[in-house]
Amino acid sequence: MILVFADQSEGQIKKQSLEAMSYGAATAAQMGTTAEAVVLGTADAAALAVLGNYGAAKVHHVPAASYDNFDASAYTNALANLAKELGATVIVLSQTTSGKAIGPRLSARLKAGLVAGAVALPDTTNGFVVKKSVFSGKAFAHVKVNTDIKIVSLNPNAYGKIPADGAATVAIHDIPFAGSGITVKSVNKVKGTVPLSEAELVVSGGRGLKGPENWHLIENLAEAIGAATACSRPVADAHWRPHHEHVGQTGGAIAPNLYIAVGISGAIQHLAGVNRSKTIVVINKDAEAPFFKAADYGIVGDAFEVLPKLTDAIKQMKAGA
Amino acid sequence: MKILVCISKTPDTTAKIEFTDNGTKFNEAGVQFIVNPYDEWYALVRALELKEAGKASHVSLITVAGADADPIIRKALAIGGDDAIRVNLNSSDPYSVASQIAKAAADGNYDLVLTGKETIDYNGSSIGGMVAELLNRPYVSLATALDAEGGKLSVNREIEGGEEAGELSIPAVISCQKGMAEQRIPNMKGIMGARTKPLQVIEPESSTPLTEIVRFEMPPAKAGVKLVSADDPAELVRLLHQEAKVI
Numbered sequence: 001m002i003l004v005f006a007d008q009s010e011g012q013i014k015k016q017s018l019e020a021m022s023y024g025a026a027t028a029a030q031m032g033t034t035a036e037a038v039v040l041g042t043a044d045a046a047a048l049a050v051l052g053n054y055g056a057a058k059v060h061h062v063p064a065a066s067y068d069n070f071d072a073s074a075y076t077n078a079l080a081n082l083a084k085e086l087g088a089t090v091i092v093l094s095q096t097t098s099g100k101a102i103g104p105r106l107s108a109r110l111k112a113g114l115v116a117g118a119v120a121l122p123d124t125t126n127g128f129v130v131k132k133s134v135f136s137g138k139a140f141a142h143v144k145v146n147t148d149i150k151i152v153s154l155n156p157n158a159y160g161k162i163p164a165d166g167a168a169t170v171a172i173h174d175i176p177f178a179g180s181g182i183t184v185k186s187v188n189k190v191k192g193t194v195p196l197s198e199a200e201l202v203v204s205g206g207r208g209l210k211g212p213e214n215w216h217l218i219e220n221l222a223e224a225i226g227a228a229t230a231c232s233r234p235v236a237d238a239h240w241r242p243h244h245e246h247v248g249q250t251g252g253a254i255a256p257n258l259y260i261a262v263g264i265s266g267a268i269q270h271l272a273g274v275n276r277s278k279t280i281v282v283i284n285k286d287a288e289a290p291f292f293k294a295a296d297y298g299i300v301g302d303a304f305e306v307l308p309k310l311t312d313a314i315k316q317m318k319a320g321a
Numbered sequence: 322m323k324i325l326v327c328i329s330k331t332p333d334t335t336a337k338i339e340f341t342d343n344g345t346k347f348n349e350a351g352v353q354f355i356v357n358p359y360d361e362w363y364a365l366v367r368a369l370e371l372k373e374a375g376k377a378s379h380v381s382l383i384t385v386a387g388a389d390a391d392p393i394i395r396k397a398l399a400i401g402g403d404d405a406i407r408v409n410l411n412s413s414d415p416y417s418v419a420s421q422i423a424k425a426a427a428d429g430n431y432d433l434v435l436t437g438k439e440t441i442d443y444n445g446s447s448i449g450g451m452v453a454e455l456l457n458r459p460y461v462s463l464a465t466a467l468d469a470e471g472g473k474l475s476v477n478r479e480i481e482g483g484e485e486a487g488e489l490s491i492p493a494v495i496s497c498q499k500g501m502a503e504q505r506i507p508n509m510k511g512i513m514g515a516r517t518k519p520l521q522v523i524e525p526e527s528s529t530p531l532t533e534i535v536r537f538e539m540p541p542a543k544a545g546v547k548l549v550s551a552d553d554p555a556e557l558v559r560l561l562h563q564e565a566k567v568i
Contacts (some may be wrong), residue, residue: 009481028421070480072450072460094524095446097481101462104450105418108353115444128533128562136441138338140538147531178460182489189483197481203567225568243500244483249334249358250499251443258567268335272441279565281557290548297560301551311552314568317558 002028003088004056005079006037007098010104011047013039015161015198016094020056020154022162025055026121027152033089036060037168038082040075040118041067043311045170052168054161059168060086066177072101073180080109088149089120095153095199103153113145119158122150132141133158136249136272155276156197157255191245199228202256202277204247206232207282208263208303212240218262218305224314230254232264266291283307322469322491324368324377325431326402327398327422329357330363330386331432340537347537355522356397362495362504366437367467369401369501376469377433383425387411391415391520398515399507405520414530424521424526426456433474433489438463438498446496453494461493465500482511502512 004024008018021037028035039048041063048059062078079102083091089104093099096115107114116128119140124131128150134141145151196202203222204216204246215229222229229245236246247254249272259277263284266272271294274280282295285302292298299306332338332347333355340347355363373379378428382405384394395403405430408421426434434456439446453460465484466477474493477500479487508516549557561568 014481020343021564042337054504065477072453072462094330096365097322097463100446101450101460102417104415104445104447105460107447107531108451108454111416111531112351114447115532116447127509131538134537135332135338136334136444138540139340140540141443141534142536142538143534145531146533151434175428182461182476185486186482187479187483187485195482205515214523226399248364258561258565272334279561279567286347292548294543295546295558296543298548299548299551299554299557300548306551309340310557315556316555317562317568 001033001055001086001088002031002035002090002092003083003086004035004037005093005102006039006051007094007096008039008043008047011043012123013043013047016096016156018050018161018246019096019156019159020092021051021054021056022164023121023154024090024160025161025164027090027092030121031124034058036086038062040078041065043259048170049168052161052166054167056168057162057166059097059170060173061170064174064177070098071179071182072105074145074177076105076109077178078137079106082173091149091151093151093153095155099153103151107151111147112149112151112269113146114151114153115143116153118152118154122152131275137253147152147259154189155255157200157257174277176193176204184207194255195223196226196230196245196247196252197229197299199254200256201225201227201258202230202262203262203264203301204230205226206264207234208315209235212311214304215241217303221260221307221311226312226317227260232270261291262307264291265289270297322377322428322432322472324371324381324433324435325379325426325429326360326368326382327385327395327434327436328360328363328394329367329437330354330384331357331440331442333440334358338539339382340539344536344538349465354439357437357440359498360440361397361400363499363501364435364437364493365397365400365402366505367497371469372389381406381429381431383408383422385410385421394520395515398518400505403516406515406517407520407522408525409522410525413534414532415443415445415447416451416531417528419448419455420528422448423452423455425523426452433485434494436494436496438496447508449494449496450462456492456494459489459493461489461495464495464497467495467497467501481536501549532545
């Protein structure tokens, strides 16, 4: 059986977890078994049922409200107990901030090999081999897991969520909360926006925008296509934009379907954070900007002229569609 | 409070990534190696700041690698730290590496183990969590701020879409990222002093790897950029809609 950790926030299953569920279901089909999900903390029947639509045969729910606050030790303990009790052979999670905290703990607890940052389904023709991203997106490694239980932590947006016909039954479990003694003092979430790590479309600005007062050009384009906004390191360091928008080696690494980079030269440190994007568009007035070498589409031109025209063209396309 | 900072030798960010022997070996020819940036800029520098503020008594560095990592650990010692340990094991299996670090942390009675958020070669973000589990200690991942006061730690960490502030007691394991500290450039005194700081080489505990890398693969080469005239953004919209199918 394949056990998928389905992370919830405010009672809703996260998008990356639905992706992990789809991945788990496909792996299960490949291995001739079923995929089941684990949800920790408060979630209603409707939220749990969503997992059935992405291939879960069963949802194991630990409803205790103590799990509503993330704790790596308690989550590891619950997952390890369920994995052993249910006889899971593969555990799937998502390589998010939560997954990065749980995966390694779970691996050491169960002495189960972990592939962190998987990008494709396992190859089970000769053992269990999973392709993962290495060298900051510049290469892949095929990692063989040599233990009875395998743990796969899937890179967000690497597999996609695939709807399936199905309905999951729900089993309720009571697992005592074994916390690690970390007291949470405050939580500060950016309200009302899609977290960058979850965004499928991203518009990003660099120094070429010349100052924070010009950011409406980026925001207007992002709004027109329904994208999240990001920025390069110099922009965050100059406090033109908040640090959580910074993508690149030192900031966040993202892998959206579309990444539009405006006024960003494309230093290797920036590419390390965005080179897993499926389609890259570069808008830069310098035709020699290194970013064009990594791009799929490009416009050599002044951002201040191109962006309003591009935003209008998008609106027209949307209006016509 | 004794701090153990985990240091990894990684290829420089700008290094050309190539593989030899049918894609089974990373080609080190002509590659410059560095201290993994997250280990150096954030974990090590914050440990030094805590010591300078009188909040830590001793800062040791540890790496799990062959003798070829000695110049890298000396480079880290040039930035600071009282001494260093190298566990003489070359492994790409994170569990094997974490087992050695956990053993050394327990043997040396370290109260706090710091790692970078990930290495820029294997990008697993795994060592800290494994060390924490092996030592049965709390683990704060992806921390952006850390302070200490009489055995209590206050830590900020990244969560999905925001930040969380928390408190815990030592002993603990923390992985560090941007925000924690600012990069330091070693000075001449540091570089000279690093040559004579104690570097203890210990043989590894036996441990069975849980995983192995069977081969590497390069991503398919990009087809090359398709340029669109600056006067015709509608053409770009058409391509994104009809060809790339992303909008």
